[in-house]
Amino acid sequence: MSDTLDCRICGGTLHEFFDFGRQPLADAFVDPNHPAQEYFHRLAVAQCGSCTMVQLLEDVPREHMFRTDYPYLSSGSSAMQDHFRATAGHFLDHELRDLDSFVVEFGSNDGIMLDTVARAGRRHLGVEPCAGVAEAAAAKGIRVRNAFFEESTAAEIVATEGRANVIYAANTFSHISYVDSVFRGVDILLDEDGIFVFEDPYMGDIVERTSFDQIYDEHFYFFTVRSVQNMAAFYGFELVDVEHLPVHGGEIRYTLARSGSRTPSPEVARFLDREKILGLAERPTLESFATNIDLLREGLRSLLVRCRDEGRSVVGYGATAKSATLTNYCGIGPELVSFIADNTPAKQGTLSPGSHIPVRSPEAFADPYPDYALLFAWNHAEEIMRKEAEFKRRGGRWILYVPELHIV
Ligand code: SAH
Ligand code: TYD
Ligand code: ZN
Numbered sequence: 001m002s003d004t005l006d007c008r009i010c011g012g013t014l015h016e017f018f019d020f021g022r023q024p025l026a027d028a029f030v031d032p033n034h035p036a037q038e039y040f041h042r043l044a045v046a047q048c049g050s051c052t053m054v055q056l057l058e059d060v061p062r063e064h065m066f067r068t069d070y071p072y073l074s075s076g077s078s079a080m081q082d083h084f085r086a087t088a089g090h091f092l093d094h095e096l097r098d099l100d101s102f103v104v105e106f107g108s109n110d111g112i113m114l115d116t117v118a119r120a121g122r123r124h125l126g127v128e129p130c131a132g133v134a135e136a137a138a139a140k141g142i143r144v145r146n147a148f149f150e151e152s153t154a155a156e157i158v159a160t161e162g163r164a165n166v167i168y169a170a171n172t173f174s175h176i177s178y179v180d181s182v183f184r185g186v187d188i189l190l191d192e193d194g195i196f197v198f199e200d201p202y203m204g205d206i207v208e209r210t211s212f213d214q215i216y217d218e219h220f221y222f223f224t225v226r227s228v229q230n231m232a233a234f235y236g237f238e239l240v241d242v243e244h245l246p247v248h249g250g251e252i253r254y255t256l257a258r259s260g261s262r263t264p265s266p267e268v269a270r271f272l273d274r275e276k277i278l279g280l281a282e283r284p285t286l287e288s289f290a291t292n293i294d295l296l297r298e299g300l301r302s303l304l305v306r307c308r309d310e311g312r313s314v315v316g317y318g319a320t321a322k323s324a325t326l327t328n329y330c331g332i333g334p335e336l337v338s339f340i341a342d343n344t345p346a347k348q349g350t351l352s353p354g355s356h357i358p359v360r361s362p363e364a365f366a367d368p369y370p371d372y373a374l375l376f377a378w379n380h381a382e383e384i385m386r387k388e389a390e391f392k393r394r395g396g397r398w399i400l401y402v403p404e405l406h407i408v
Contacts, residue, residue, distance in 0.1 A: 005057075008177055008220075009231050012050025016057060017286040018215075018293060019044040024354035025065060026216035026324035027072055029347050038354065039064055043325065045215055045222070051230040052281040054203055054222035056215075059177040062129070062148060065218055070130035071346035072321065074112040079383045081112060083247050084170070088116035091166055095195060096122050101165045104157060104189060106149035107172025111137030118142050125161065127153060132346075150178065154185030163191040171248065174200035174221045183235035186256075196237065196256040203227075204280055205250025209403035210292040211378075212329075213322035214249070223252065224280055225271040232256050241265045249379040249402060297330045299405045304336040304374075313370040314399070316340035317384060318377025319347045319359045326376065326401075327355035334358065337374055341365035366390070372407075374399045 005014055023043040030038065044057040075081055096103055101122060108114055108126025110133045117124045118141055126144040128134040134144045147153045149169075157164075167186055176182055186196050201214045203222040214222070221227075229239040240262045241255035252271075279285045307314050316323065319342040326332070332355060339358040342348065347359045365373070369391050375398050377384060385398065392398070398408050 007048035007051060007053060008055055009053050009179060010048060010051040010234060012048045014046035014048055014055070014057065015283070016044055016046040017283075018212075018290045020215065020325060020329050023216065023328055024324060025060065026218060026321035026353060027065065027070060028353045029071060029319070029350035029359065030353065030356065032349075032351055032358075040354075041217060043215065043217065047281070047286060048227075051227060051234070052224065053227040053231060054224070056177075056217075056220050059220055060217045062176075065175075066129045066148070068131040069346065070133060071344055072109070073133065073136070073344055073346075074109040076344055077380050077383060079380060080247065083245075084113040085116050087168075087170075088113050088120075091168070092117065092120050092122065095166045096120075098165075102162065103166040103168060104164045105168045105170075107169050107175070108137055108142070108144060109133045111140050111142040111144070113168070113170065114142045115140055123161070125157060127157075149176075149185060150181040151184040151188065154189040158189050163194065164189050165191050165194045167194070167196045169198040171200060171251075173198040174223060175218045177220045179221075179231065180235070183237070187236065190258070192258065193261055194257075195240075195262075197253060198256075199245060199247075199251045199253040201248055202244070202250050202252045204275065204278060207280065207285060207289045208278075209249065210289065210296050211249050211322075211402045212289075212293045212296070213320075213326040213376075216321055216325045218321060223254070224275055225252065225254075225268065226275055226281060228252075228254050229268070229272070233259070238262070238264065239268055242267050242271050244271075247379070296401060296405060300326075300401055301330050301332070301336075303399065303405065304332060307372055308336055312372060313338060314372045314374055315365060315370040316357060316374045316376050317365065317388075318342055318375065318380065319344070319352055320376045320379075323376035324353045324355070327352060327357065332357075338370070339364065340376065341373075362388075369394055369396050372397050372399050374401075378402045 020043040022040040047054045103124050106127040108128045127149040129148045134146045137144045203224045232239045237256040238259045240257045243253040245251040316337045319340045334357050339360045341362045
């Protein structure tokens, strides 16, 4: 494990603003029959005094996080399936209009986005280090390379397949601490007038909504428009477009091109102004975010303790990676939340990382319905509440904690 006090991008000085202490790996669900020693690391966040990038102070070796049995399946949400179908459709209508065009996606997971591209018959390649999810994509007829995307992978791809018109990554680029190698790879692989597009949780939304559970081992960087613009310039690229997305509790899709090759959209300047007004890079903003984290922790814990003391049953819904930080930082275990219902086959029958709450199938949720359901997958609230409408009809109540603690 490397410990660094310098910004991973520009070498500037990092200023820590929150320390969650020792935390487990957020996707390392525990097999109750073969409990192995869990890997803990120090989870603390800081901001660079120069380029303003928010980042973890410590990174976990990638082989610990992204293993063969990585359990997260992108296709587990129908809303996300719609989102990625629309994303692919947009590329097919624009950058991939030419029948010979080529798209590379890193972090392609089970092929949720490339599926549409493959069906349209366009040249494509997924780059995905976790063999299990990579095989799930390959089984759908999607071309995948089982590897980490970095400079050497990009060089191998360009040697056999030529340059790409689009390089795309969703919920992946912010997971990668070694951006220097990724940018060198993008430089080698991207066509002269190609675009590098990525979308990740937006620090502006995290601060505004106190969604601190977005902070865990896999989320190494927390992007803002300003910090991405600085990062791009540092590596010879330019931020030419931004789009605010409603998925995963608020994300931004960033479009980068080689410096000077495209005219930036007015949206870039608009977001920069907005971030300035919000004071997103200012110390007091991060200090009040830190205060809000602890207020939320106290509020949620006392609500759950009260439920327990009054004899009301509480079940969690969605064994998200996010819930690892939430349960472990707030001290929520099986005594407060008896189990977590989740539709991911590889998570069922396991215990949540660190907090050891049993994970069961969604069928267990109705057998019988609890009094309260704590919605860990709050970013999928609409989809899950629709699916589980019967729970409310029978008098059940949802506990949500984003954008603030409330019961519906
Ligand atoms: N794009 C999908 C998956 C996000 S999960 C979605 O948005 O739903 C993050 C994925 O990135 C995981 O499948 C993980 O294995 C992969 N990943 C992590 N580091 C990577 C790297 N260096 N290159 C390619 N994929 C990587
Ligand atoms: P998600 O919030 O997408 O990501 P992360 O793990 O990065 O925080 O995870 C959603 C989890 O919720 C995932 O384990 C699947 C589960 N889920 C259900 O059980 N039912 C559903 O209807 C949906 C949409 C998700
Ligand atoms: Zn920096």
